Every structure is written in structure tokens, then in C-alpha cells.
């Protein structure tokens with residue numbers, strides 16, 4: 085286990101909201117030893133005391149449920165260095181020390197190439213690891229350039245391209261439930277499954293993130309990474325093991341099998357929209373274009389929907405619909421697998437045999453299976469729902485992924501070729517949208533999103 089973690093960009097939101105609480109959760113669960121050292125590094129002219137004060141406040145805010153002793157231990161293991169991440173000499177001073185280091189780039193993606201080059205020039209201690217947050221590059225070409233720079237720095241197994249969804253036990257449950265139940269895998273194919281909806285609807289709006297989000301939009305922020313990863317878990321062939329190679333090879337197969345979208349497909353099968361002013365719960369939300377830091381001329385979408393099909397033996401004709409949006413009426417975060425209609429219902433039944441739907445609730449975690457049975461009247465079909473609540477995970481997603489980084493287990497991070505393939509899938513959409521082939525729609529904040537369109541539906 086690596087015992088030194090350096091966070092570049094340590095005074096930002098990611099560190100305060102997720103990384104420090106993740107470390108405190110690891111400490112509380114006994115995964116961090118006393119010798120663990122955290123170095124925060126950033127442009128701010130702070131000293132270690134100031135960083136510790138800030139870290140204490142962040143942990144108080146975002147990890148109040150964890151024992152005070154664990155929070156304190158993380159703070160007292162920490163120090164701070166002011167640094168320009170593109171300056172090799174400064175970076176060298178930050179990573180210097182005994183033994184390998186895990187270098188977490190909690191930085192805007194634009195800065196990655198300069199930071200990785202500086203680390204390369206500075207020289208990392210042998211056995212070190214590097215951690216990056218999505219988006220990995222801003223398009224296919226920049227993702228490939230970044231991958232080449234990373235390959236010069238450390239071996240691929242030492243690169244942790246973080247997708248925190250993969251570290252959520254709820255997300256892992258999609259594959260776990262699928263493969264651990266004899267009754268599911270035999271029907272897990274296009275002969276039985278018509279449609280899969282992969283949905284991450286959030287009631288949260290921009291939350292002051294215009295600086296990043298307005299340059300990204302829903303497609304790059306969520307769909308290109310988190311939702312495509314969910315698609316991989318739903319659609320992959322069963323891996324031999326959960327080792328990094330088996331798991332990532334099988335996910336890559338899914339991405340490679342996504343049917344390329346033509347411009348005509350994109351017009352018909354994708355949507356983009358942004359929210360106008362409205363009320364979400366008891367909050368007034370301004371129009372996206374009126375949010376501070378947003379440039380309305382960019383036409384950044386806060387809602388994106390894309391329908392995909394897979395060209396392989398398992399999934400011919402099944403529709404995979406990926407959808408995400410912000411400032412929506414309610415949180416709906418789930419994978420809903422809709423089966424085809426039964427081929428025949430004995431005459432004499434009344435009512436309808438609706439298609440079975442298996443729902444993986446991702447946040448909060450639950451499972452639901454929609455079936456049809458007989459109600460109070462003889463031979464009369466009624467919908468039934470079986471549900472199960474699942475206990476919250478032992479570790480939050482960022483705790484899990486930090487543990488994997490320190491332990492050197494890359495199975496739940498994105499491999500370089502997966503990152504590139506994910507761009508291949510969605511670059512045609514970004515380019516068609518930038519040509520305005522798909523008009524940007526609007527929806528009031530607090531609504532269910534843009535009005536539904538007439539759909540083709542799954543081929544039954």
C-alpha cells in the first residue's frame with residue numbers, strides 16, 4: 085500500500101467535498117495507517133496551518149457523520165505546499181520523499197497535459213501512481229495526446245482515470261445481481277429485453293460550477309463517462325474475473341460494439357435541452373443562461389438523451405437510452421431493464437400482462453421487479469412489484485476509489501483505450517450538435533425535462 089498521497093489542486097471543491105471525506109472514511113474503517121501522509125498542493129499562497137484549518141472545516145461540513153478522531157487523524161497527517169503545477173522544479177519538490185507517491189490531479193482537465201509533463205520532467209519515485217478525474221481530454225485527439233503523455237510517465241496499471249460511479253456499490257450491483265442469479269443471465273439478451281433506460285436525473289442545478297460545467301455540458305459531464313460505464317456493466321459479456329484486465333477488456337468490447345451514429349440517427353435519436361427559470365422543491369432556480377458565469381451563446385445543454393444500439397450477438401435490436409439532466413423535478417437515478425411482452429397469454433384472462441421491468445435504483449439503492457399476477461378477481465391480471473432495500477455501503481465511492489489507488493488495484497478505473505473509445509461513441513453527437521442539427525430545447529427548472537417525443541420504441 086502506498087502511504088503518501090499528494091493532491092494537486094487541493095484547495096478546490098473536489099478535495100473538500102469528496103477526497104477529504106473519503107480519506108476520513110478510510111481512516112474510520114481502519115484502512116489508513118498512522119504513517120499515512122497527505123500533501124495538499126495548489127496555487128494558493130497558504131501554509132500547512134491554513135490548509136489544516138480549511139480541511140477541518142470541510143470535514144466538519146461534508147463528513148460530520150464520521151468519528152471526530154478519524155477526521156482529526158486525516159487533518160494531522162496533512163501538510164501543504166504552494167506550487168505551479170506546470171513548473172517541474174516546484175512539482176519535484178512536492179513529490180520528493182521516501183517511497184512511491186500517489187499523485188491525484190484534482191485539476192481542471194485543460195491543465196492535465198501541462199501537469200503530466202511537469203511530473204514527467206520532475207521524475208516520480210519508482211512505483212508511483214497517478215490519478216485523474218474525468219473528462220479525460222476534451223475530444224478524441226486530446227484524449228489520445230493525454231494518454232501518450234501518461235504512458236511516458238508511468239505504466240498503464242498505475243494510471244487511475246477515476247469514474248466514481250464505478251466505485252459505487254449500487255453501480256457494481258448491476259453486474260453483481262445480473263451474474264449471481266441463475267434466473268437473469270439466460271434472459272439477458274435482445275431476445276428477451278426490449279429496452280434499457282439508464283437515467284441520472286438530478287434535482288440539483290448548477291451549484292456554482294459554471295466555470296467547469298458551461299464548457300462541458302451534460303453530454304461531456306455525465307453521459308460520455310458515467311452513463312457509458314453503466315451501459316458497459318449492463319451489456320458486457322460475463323468477465324472471467326473482476327481483475328482489471330478481465331473487467332476492462334469486457335467493458336471495452338461493449339464500447340467498441342456501439343453502432344456509429346449517423347447524422348440522421350443523431351437528429352432522430354438524441355436530444356439536448358437546458359433549463360429555464362423555475363422552482364425545484366422549495367428553491368427558486370434561475371434560468372441556466374442567467375446563472376453566474378454562464379455564456380448563453382455557448383448553447384450548453386443541461387439535459388442530454390442519446391439512444392444507442394449495440395452491434396453484437398447478444399443485443400441486436402435492443403434500445404439503450406441514456407439520459408441525464410439537472411434541475412429536474414425529482415431525483416431519478418436508475419437502470420431500468422424492460423423485458424419484451426410475453427408471446428402468448430391464455431385466452432380467458434382479462435387485464436394486461438405489462439412487460440416485466442427490473443429496476444436498479446442507484447441512489448438510494450434498491451431493487452424492484454415489476455411482474456404481473458392475479459388480483460382479487462378470478463383470472464384478472466394486475467401489476468405487482470417486488471422490492472428490496474439495500475443497506476448503505478461501508479465506504480463512500482471516493483473512499484473506495486482512494487483505497488484502490490493506494491492498494492494499486494486499477495479494476496474500477498478507466499483504461500486509456502476505454503477513454504478513447506468513449507469519445508469515439510459520442511464525438512459524432514457533439515459535432516452534429518455544434519452544427520445545430522439538433523435544436524436545443526428548453527424545460528422549466530422543476531419539471532420532468534423536455535416534453536416527451538413520439539418514439540419508435542424497442543423492436544418487439
Ligand code: BG6
Pocket residue numbers: 286288305306
Ligand atoms: C459528477 C458530475 O461527476 O457526478 C456532476 O460532474 C454530477 O455534475 C455528479 O452531479 C453526480 O454524482 P454524485 O455521486 O455527486 O451524485
